[in-house]
Amino acid sequence: MTAPTSRDLTVTEVRLTPVLVADPPLLNTQGVHQPYTPRLIVEVVTADGTTGLGETYGDTKYLELARPLADTLVGRPVGDLNRLFTDADRVAVDASRVLGQVDVGGLRGVQTADKLRLSVLSALEVACLDALGKSLGLPVHALLGGKVRDAVEYSAYLFYKYAAHPDGVAAERDDWGAALDPAGIVAQARTFQERYGFTSFKLKGGVFPPDEEIAAVRALAAAFPGHPLRLDPNGAWSVETSLEVAGELGDVLEYLEDPALGTPAMAEVAARTSVPLATNMCVTTFAEIKEAFTRNAVQVVLSDHHYWGGLRNTQHLAAVCRTFGVGVSMHSNTHLGISLAAMTHVAATVPDLHHACDSHYPWQSEDVLTERLAFEGGTVRVPDAPGLGVTLDRDRLAALHRRWLDDDGSLRDRDDAAAMRVTDPGWVTPAVPRW
Numbered sequence: 001m002t003a004p005t006s007r008d009l010t011v012t013e014v015r016l017t018p019v020l021v022a023d024p025p026l027l028n029t030q031g032v033h034q035p036y037t038p039r040l041i042v043e044v045v046t047a048d049g050t051t052g053l054g055e056t057y058g059d060t061k062y063l064e065l066a067r068p069l070a071d072t073l074v075g076r077p078v079g080d081l082n083r084l085f086t087d088a089d090r091v092a093v094d095a096s097r098v099l100g101q102v103d104v105g106g107l108r109g110v111q112t113a114d115k116l117r118l119s120v121l122s123a124l125e126v127a128c129l130d131a132l133g134k135s136l137g138l139p140v141h142a143l144l145g146g147k148v149r150d151a152v153e154y155s156a157y158l159f160y161k162y163a164a165h166p167d168g169v170a171a172e173r174d175d176w177g178a179a180l181d182p183a184g185i186v187a188q189a190r191t192f193q194e195r196y197g198f199t200s201f202k203l204k205g206g207v208f209p210p211d212e213e214i215a216a217v218r219a220l221a222a223a224f225p226g227h228p229l230r231l232d233p234n235g236a237w238s239v240e241t242s243l244e245v246a247g248e249l250g251d252v253l254e255y256l257e258d259p260a261l262g263t264p265a266m267a268e269v270a271a272r273t274s275v276p277l278a279t280n281m282c283v284t285t286f287a288e289i290k291e292a293f294t295r296n297a298v299q300v301v302l303s304d305h306h307y308w309g310g311l312r313n314t315q316h317l318a319a320v321c322r323t324f325g326v327g328v329s330m331h332s333n334t335h336l337g338i339s340l341a342a343m344t345h346v347a348a349t350v351p352d353l354h355h356a357c358d359s360h361y362p363w364q365s366e367d368v369l370t371e372r373l374a375f376e377g378g379t380v381r382v383p384d385a386p387g388l389g390v391t392l393d394r395d396r397l398a399a400l401h402r403r404w405l406d407d408d409g410s411l412r413d414r415d416d417a418a419a420m421r422v423t424d425p426g427w428v429t430p431a432v433p434r435w
């Protein structure tokens, strides 16, 4: 193989393809997942004909920003990533569409223009690293300094869920059945274990009154003695409720995730319990670290390369956490295999990764890859093929894009409360704290 020249590695085109992906009726404190969720697939093409893949949120506000940010890449070297980020600051964000909005899909705190930019840049960065790796014949983890493990452990992401989306709503059927009580959650966990070998379990809470969710976690502890368990109500509880739950479940929880909303409330909970607190809501940017760490509000930060701005920023976050003795693991929102590959590559490079990462991937029956990534023994093997080690299936991409084109606009922006109103017309997003 001839070494590529700098001319070969110039970005000539960035393709952006929004898709709608089937999503089961998973419940959270704001509502229920819609039957299809938007994602954006990014392809960065270089002069030597190499195509790199990236993936991020696909809601309208991300799509509007993706084009101008992608255009800044064209004509520059595919490895020119630091300047991609500094130049991105000059791309204006329509504040009226962003600021003050609650991100019902991400459940990740107040939105800002910077968060929006970083979420788009993450997909461009991943696609550039994939292209660069393919051109150089190196896996992405090698471009990030090399893997320190050969497989990355993931947790089973348990959800309360309906058996199906409501009658009359076009949707793919899933084969998981309903899970609306402790027995249903345990059955779902057993299915996760049988299919994928997961050994740690996270329950998305904030759906039912805390007593019911305590009973579900107790049932999990009885069914899987000694296994790591987590509960994440997305900030739905008051400080006092958080402390009551921590008191009830302290002997079985690996950590409690965002029991209360915001750093001051989390700090108050943390000061009065020995149960570690994790977050993907009050520490979602570098600017939020100082207050949270100074107040000892969180003991584990759940990184997410989409909203931290890519794989290198995730490594920077891990270094900051290590410096302050704070644990690090990984948050997940609905995503496809491109992002799972990216998560696996970066997680493989983080030395102090002591908790299984979250992933929604088992819930996604559809993908845009020729071959799905596989979980074995609850882990994903770190790909050693060049780039991310995944291959785009153009027919599948076209089919999911066709669904996006055919949509009347009602599903192009994720809205869990709107989906809930289909079955419960009086539903409004609950005020926080809900309990």
Ligand SMILES: [Mg+2]
Binding pocket: 232, 234, 257, 258, 279, 280, 281, 331
């Ligand atoms: Mg969370």
